[in-house]
Amino acid sequence: MEIPKTYDPKQAEESHYANWERAGYFAPEINKDPSAPVYSIAIPPPNVTGSLHMGHALQHTMMDVLTRHKRMCGYRTLWLPGTDHAGISTQLVVSRELKKEKLTRHDLGREKFVERVWQWKAESGGQITRQMRREGVSVDWSRERFTMDEGLSRAVREVFVRLYEEGHIYRGARIVNWCPTDQTVLSDLEVVKETKKDGKLYFLQYPIKTGNGSERRLTVATTRPETMLGDTAVAVNPSDERYGDLIGATVMLPLTGREIPVIADDYVDPAFGTGAVKITPAHDPADYEMGVRHDLAQVFVIDQNARMTADAGAEFVGLDRYEARELVVKKFEELGLLEKVEDYEFAISKCERCKTVIEPLISTQWFVRMDEMRDMALKLLGDEGKPRFIPDSYEKVYTNWLENLRDWTISRQLWWGHQIPAWYDEEGNVYVARNEEEARAKAGTDKLTQDPDVLDTWFSSGLWPFSTLGWPDETADLRAFYPTSVLVTARDIIFLWVSRMVMMGMKFVGERPFEDVFITGTVLDRAGQRMSKSKNNGIDPLDVFDKYGVDATRLMLASIGGTDTRWSDAQVESYRNFANKIWNAARFCLLNSEGATVGKGFEGAPETWALHDRWIMSRLNKTARAVGEALADYQFHEAVYALYHFFWDDFCDWYIELSKSDVTAAAAGPARDAARSRALTVLEQALRLLHPFMPFITEEIWLRLPGVGAGSLHPAYHGATPTVMLAAYPQADEKLIDEQSEAEMQSVIELVSRVRNIRTELNVKPSEPVRVFVSAGENGLQKVFGDSLPQIMRLVRASDVTVSGAMPELPRATARQALAGGVEIAVPLEGLIDFTRETERIARETEKLTKELERIEAQLSNPQFVERAPAEKVEELRQRAADIGQRTNALKQMSEALKS
RNA sequence: GCCCACUUAACUCAGCGGUAGAGUGCCGCUUUCACACGGCGGAAGUCGGAGGUUCAAAUCCUCCAGUGGGCACCA
Numbered sequence: 001m002e003i004p005k006t007y008d009p010k011q012a013e014e015s016h017y018a019n020w021e022r023a024g025y026f027a028p029e030i031n032k033d034p035s036a037p038v039y040s041i042a043i044p045p046p047n048v049t050g051s052l053h054m055g056h057a058l059q060h061t062m063m064d065v066l067t068r069h070k071r072m073c074g075y076r077t078l079w080l081p082g083t084d085h086a087g088i089s090t091q092l093v094v095s096r097e098l099k100k101e102k103l104t105r106h107d108l109g110r111e112k113f114v115e116r117v118w119q120w121k122a123e124s125g126g127q128i129t130r131q132m133r134r135e136g137v138s139v140d141w142s143r144e145r146f147t148m149d150e151g152l153s154r155a156v157r158e159v160f161v162r163l164y165e166e167g168h169i170y171r172g173a174r175i176v177n178w179c180p181t182d183q184t185v186l187s188d189l190e191v192v193k194e195t196k197k198d199g200k201l202y203f204l205q206y207p208i209k210t211g212n213g214s215e216r217r218l219t220v221a222t223t224r225p226e227t228m229l230g231d232t233a234v235a236v237n238p239s240d241e242r243y244g245d246l247i248g249a250t251v252m253l254p255l256t257g258r259e260i261p262v263i264a265d266d267y268v269d270p271a272f273g274t275g276a277v278k279i280t281p282a283h284d285p286a287d288y289e290m291g292v293r294h295d296l297a298q299v300f301v302i303d304q305n306a307r308m309t310a311d312a313g314a315e316f317v318g319l320d321r322y323e324a325r326e327l328v329v330k331k332f333e334e335l336g337l338l339e340k341v342e343d344y345e346f347a348i349s350k351c352e353r354c355k356t357v358i359e360p361l362i363s364t365q366w367f368v369r370m371d372e373m374r375d376m377a378l379k380l381l382g383d384e385g386k387p388r389f390i391p392d393s394y395e396k397v398y399t400n401w402l403e404n405l406r407d408w409t410i411s412r413q414l415w416w417g418h419q420i421p422a423w424y425d426e427e428g429n430v431y432v433a434r435n436e437e438e439a440r441a442k443a444g445t446d447k448l449t450q451d452p453d454v455l456d457t458w459f460s461s462g463l464w465p466f467s468t469l470g471w472p473d474e475t476a477d478l479r480a481f482y483p484t485s486v487l488v489t490a491r492d493i494i495f496l497w498v499s500r501m502v503m504m505g506m507k508f509v510g511e512r513p514f515e516d517v518f519i520t521g522t523v524l525d526r527a528g529q530r531m532s533k534s535k536n537n538g539i540d541p542l543d544v545f546d547k548y549g550v551d552a553t554r555l556m557l558a559s560i561g562g563t564d565t566r567w568s569d570a571q572v573e574s575y576r577n578f579a580n581k582i583w584n585a586a587r588f589c590l591l592n593s594e595g596a597t598v599g600k601g602f603e604g605a606p607e608t609w610a611l612h613d614r615w616i617m618s619r620l621n622k623t624a625r626a627v628g629e630a631l632a633d634y635q636f637h638e639a640v641y642a643l644y645h646f647f648w649d650d651f652c653d654w655y656i657e658l659s660k661s662d663v664t665a666a667a668a669g670p671a672r673d674a675a676r677s678r679a680l681t682v683l684e685q686a687l688r689l690l691h692p693f694m695p696f697i698t699e700e701i702w703l704r705l706p707g708v709g710a711g712s713l714h715p716a717y718h719g720a721t722p723t724v725m726l727a728a729y730p731q732a733d734e735k736l737i738d739e740q741s742e743a744e745m746q747s748v749i750e751l752v753s754r755v756r757n758i759r760t761e762l763n764v765k766p767s768e769p770v771r772v773f774v775s776a777g778e779n780g781l782q783k784v785f786g787d788s789l790p791q792i793m794r795l796v797r798a799s800d801v802t803v804s805g806a807m808p809e810l811p812r813a814t815a816r817q818a819l820a821g822g823v824e825i826a827v828p829l830e831g832l833i834d835f836t837r838e839t840e841r842i843a844r845e846t847e848k849l850t851k852e853l854e855r856i857e858a859q860l861s862n863p864q865f866v867e868r869a870p871a872e873k874v875e876e877l878r879q880r881a882a883d884i885g886q887r888t889n890a891l892k893q894m895s896e897a898l899k900s
Numbered sequence: 901g902c903c904c905a906c907u908u909a910a911c912u913c914a915g916c917g918g919u920a921g922a923g924u925g926c927c928g929c930u931u932u933c934a935c936a937c938g939g940c941g942g943a944a945g946u947c948g949g950a951g952g953u954u955c956a957a958a959u960c961c962u963c964c965a966g967u968g969g970g971c972a973c974c975a
Contacts, residue, residue, distance in 0.1 A: 003934090005934080005935065006935085006937070007935095007937085193971090193972085201975085220975080221975065222975060223975070224975085235975095267973080267974085268974090268975085269974050269975085271974090272974050272975070273974085273975065276975095277974090277975050278975075279975090280975095284973080284975080285973055286973035286974080286975075287973085287975080288973095289973075290973095346974090346975090347972085391905090393904065393905070394904095396903085396904075397903085397904070397970070397971090400903080400970095400971075401970095401971080404971085404972095491969085491970085492969095492970090494970095522969090524968095528967085528968080530968090530969095559913085559914095559923090560913090563905075563906070563913085564905090564906080564968075564969090565912075565913070566911095566912065566913090567912095568911080568912050568913090568923095568924080570911080570912075570923080570924050570925080571912065571913090571923065571924070573924085573937080574923055574924065574937090575923095576937065577935095577937040577938090578937090579937085580935065580937045580938090581934090581935065581937080581938085583934085583935080583937095584934040584935035584937095584938085585934065585935080586934085587934050587935075588934035588935080589934080590934090591934070592934090637913085637914070638914085641914075641922075644922090644923090645922085652934085652935085653939085656934080660934095664933085753940095753941085756940060756941065757940095757941060757942085759929095759940085759941085760928075760929065760940070760941040760942080761941080761942090763928095763929080765929090765930095766929075766930060766932080766940080767932080797932090852919070855919080856919080859918095859955080859956080862955060862956090863955085864954095864955040864956090865955040865956070866955080867955075868954090868955045868956090869918080869955055869956070870918090873918065873956095876918090877918090877919090880919075
C-alpha cells in the first residue's frame with residue numbers, strides 16, 4: 001500500500017465534500033428513523049455581498065461540529081443555509097458597478113435597477129456559499145434560502161400586515177437618524193457613537209429683549225453652532241436661581257431676527273455649560289422631545305444633504321453644515337456675541353456603514369411599537385429561562401436592552417429590499433395589504449401608488465428561523481424543525497438580530513425560535529485588535545486553509561473558548577502537525593493491517609485482556625464521555641483538548657508503542673491479527689470522535705480501513721454508502737472505564753519515564769542497553785510490572801529487567817530512584833556514573849519531596865483542618881505524606897549507598 | 901457616567917475552592933524500520949496589586965490599577 005509520509009490536505013478536501021453533498025448526507029432525509037430526535041440550526045445568513053472572514057469560519061466551525069456530532073448520534077439534523085439581501089451594502093455594490101459605466105441608479109430607474117441587482121446576485125452572489133463549501137460545512141443546500149426569495153418575502157408582508165392591523169406599526173413624522181451619504185434613515189442600532197477628541201464647545205450670547213433698553217445677554221453652550229439658526233427656545237432648569245427671573249422672557253435670536261422664549265425644563269442640567277440650553281427641535285433628538293413637551297415650533301434649517309435650507313437665511317442657504325458652522329461663528333464674533341470657544345471631547349453619531357456624521361432630521365417614516373413583543377421576550381426569559389445564553393453573562397445584556405427598548409424605525413429610503421406593502425390613493429389615504437390586489441379591494445380604486453420605501457434588512461432577518469421553514473404555511477419543515485436547537489453568533493448582533501428573532505418568533509409562531517444562544521468569542525489580530533476591513537488587519541481564512549489545511553484551521557478555531565483570542569499561526573501549525581500525527585498513526589496501522597479487521601480483537605471479557613488493552617479502552621471511553629459532555633455545554637476547547645491528548649499521548653505515544661512488538665511481529669498468526677485489529681479498532685473509534693472537528697482527514701483515512709462498511713453506520717442511516725459522517729458517534733461505555741487499569745498503567749508509565757530520565761541525566765547513549773532492577777514490595781504492582789516486562793524492556797531500551805519484591809545487592813555505581821507506591825528502581829551503570837552528579841540528583845529529588853512533605857504536614861498538624869475538612873481529603877493527604885516519607889527514606893539510603 | 905469581560909510560564913490560552921496546566925518557544929540528547937510537521941528528557945509562574953471570607957483561595961467577596969467591549973439625549 002502506497003501512503004505518503006506527510007498528509008496533504010488538498011486532495012481530501014477536494015474530493016469528499018462534493019461526494020457528501022451529492023449523496024444527500026447533509027439533508028435530514030438521510031435519516032430513516034421516524035422516531036429520531038431532531039436537531040436544527042438556522043445559519044446566521046451572511047450578506048450576499050460578503051466574502052468569508054474569520055468570524056464566519058469560527059461560527060461555522062462550531063455549528064458544523066454540533067451538527068455533525070448530532071447527526072452521528074442519530075439525530076435528524078437540519079442545518080439550514082442561506083444569505084441575506086443586505087439592503088444598503090448590495091445597493092451600493094451595484095451602484096458602484098453602474099458608476100463604472102458612468103450611470104447612476106436614477107438613470108436606470110427603480111425597476112431596471114432592481115433587475116440589475118438580481119442579475120448581480122445571480123452572477124456574483126454565490127461567492128460566499130462557494131467559500132463555505134470549502135470549510136466543509138454540512139448544511140443542507142437543498143433548503144438554501146435568500147431573504148428576498150418569494151417565500152420569505154411573503155412572510156415579510158404577512159408580518160407587516162398583521163403588525164399594522166394590530167396597531168403595532170404606524171407611520172408618522174419623528175426625529176430620526178439620517179445618513180446624508182446613504183440618503184436613508186437608520187435605526188438606532190445602525191448608528192455608532194464615536195468619541196470626537198478635537199471637539200469644540202461654543203459659547204454663544206443671545207441678547208434678551210428687556211423693553212427698557214438695557215443690555216442683558218444669555219449665554220448658551222453648543223457643539224453645533226449652525227443649528228442656532230433653527231432655535232425656537234432657550235431652556236433653563238426651573239430651580240436655577242441664576243435664571244429664575246428670565247423664565248418667560250424673550251430672547252432676540254441673532255442672525256435671524258426671530259424672537260424666541262426662555263422656557264423651564266427639568267431636563268436641563270444647571271451644572272453643565274452655562275446652565276442654559278439652546279433648543280433646536282428640528283435638528284436634535286433631545287430638543288425634539290423638549291419641543292414636543294413645550295409645543296415649540298420646528299424650524300428646518302438643514303436638509304437631507306446636510307446643507308442649509310432657505311429658512312436658514314439668505315446668507316446660509318446652500319452651505320454645507322460645516323461651512324455654515326464656520327460662518328455662524330464668524331458672524332457671532334463680528335457681533336461681539338461669541339463669548340468663548342473651549343476644547344471639548346464628546347460622542348458623535350456616525351453611520352455604522354459609511355461613517356458619515358448622522359444628521360438628526362424630522363421625517364415621515366414607518367415605525368414598530370415594540371412593547372408587546374418586548375414583553376413576550378422578557379416573559380419567555382423570566383418564566384422559562386429561554387433562550388439560554390452561553391456564556392450566561394449575555395443574558396443581562398439582552399435583558400437590559402429589552403427593558404429600554406424604543407420604537408423601531410423600519411422604513412429605509414432604498415430600492416433594494418422588501419418594498420413596504422402600503423399603498424396610497426390619490427387623497428393620500430393609506431392601505432396596508434398583502435399585495436396590490438388586496439389593497440385595491442380595500443381602497444375601492446385601482447389608482448394606487450405603493451410606498452417607495454423598503455424595510456430595514458433586519459426586519460426580514462428577524463423572521464429567519466421560521467420564514468425559512470415555510471411560514472406562514474404550516475409546513476412539515478416548520479413542524480419538524482422549529483424551534484431550532486441553538487443559535488451560534490457573535491455578540492455584536494444580540495440586539496440587532498437575536499432579540500428580534502425572539503420577539504418575532506414569539507409573536508408569530510407562538511414559540512421561541514431557539515433553545516440556546518451560544519455567543520462566540522472574537523478572533524483578534526496578532527496585536528489584539530479586532531479584525532476589520534478599514535484597518536486591513538484581517539486574516540483570510542482561505543489563505544490559512546491553503547497553508548495549513550481546513551481541518552487544522554477548524555481545530556484551532558474550535559479550541560477558542562468563549563473569550564476573545566488573538567490569532568496565532570503557530571497554533572494552527574500545531575494542529576497541522578496533529579493532523580500529520582493522525583495521518584502517520586493511521587499509516588502505521590494500515591501498513592500493518594494484513595489479516596486485521598476493524599471491530600475485532602477485543603473479544604471476550606475485558607478481564608482477560610492485556611493491561612494496555614484494558615487501559616486504552618478505558619481512555620477511549622473516558623474521552624468519548626468527556627467530548628460528549630463538553631459539546632453539550634458548548635465547551636469546544638475542552639473537547640479539542642480531550643481528543644488531542646487522547647490521540648497523541650494515549651494512543652500514539654503509549655498504546656502504539658506498547659503494542660508495537662505484537663503488531664509488527666514477523667510471524668503471521670491469530671495473535672498478530674488480533675493485535676493489529678485492536679490498533680485499527682481504536683483508531684477507527686478515534687476517527688469517529690474526531691470527525692465533527694476534522695471532517696476531511698477522518699473521512700480520508702476511515703474509508704481506507706479494512707472492515708469498515710455499511711455495518712459501521714448508525715442504524716438511522718441504513719442503506720447509505722459508507723462514510724464516517726454517518727457512523728455512530730462513540731458513546732462512553734461505563735463498563736469499560738477501568739480506574740484500576742488506568743492506575744496500573746500509570747505505574748508502568750512512571751516506571752518507564754523514570755528510567756528514561758536516569759538515562760538522559762547520566763548521558764547514557766540511546767543505543768546503549770541498560771539493565772534495570774525494579775522492587776515493588778509485596779503489592780500488586782510486582783505482577784503488573786512482571787506482565788509488562790517485554791514492553792518495559794523495549795520502551796526503556798533495556799537488555800534485561802528484573803522485578804522482585806526487594807532490591808537485591810547492587811554495585812555502588814548504580815543509579816536509583818524511588819517512585820510512588822513504594823516502588824524502587826535501580827540501573828547499574830558501571831563506568832558511567834559520576835558519583836557527585838548522582839548524589840546531587842538525589843539531593844534535588846529529596847529536596848523537592850521534603851518541601852511538599854512540609855506543606856502537607858503543616859496542614860495535617862492544623863487541628864482546624866483535620867476537624868473541618870472532609871475526611872477523605874484528610875485521608876488523602878495522610879496517604880500522600882506516608883508515600884513521600886517512604887520515598888524520602890529510600891532516597892536517603894540510595895544516597896548512603898553512593899558514599900560507601 | 902453606568903454596565904460587563906479580561907489580567908496565570910517568553911508568547912497564545914485552559915483551569916475557576918483542596919498538590920499550578922497545555923500548545924508554541926527555550927535547553928539537552930536523538931535521524932531505531934508510522935511520523936524531524938517526529939521521539940525522549942528538562943528548565944521555566946510569589947496565577948495584575950491590596951485587603952477580606954475559609955481549615956484551605958489562581959479559583960469566592962471588596963477596593964484599586966491596566967486592557968478590551970457594550971450602554972448613555974448632558975447641549
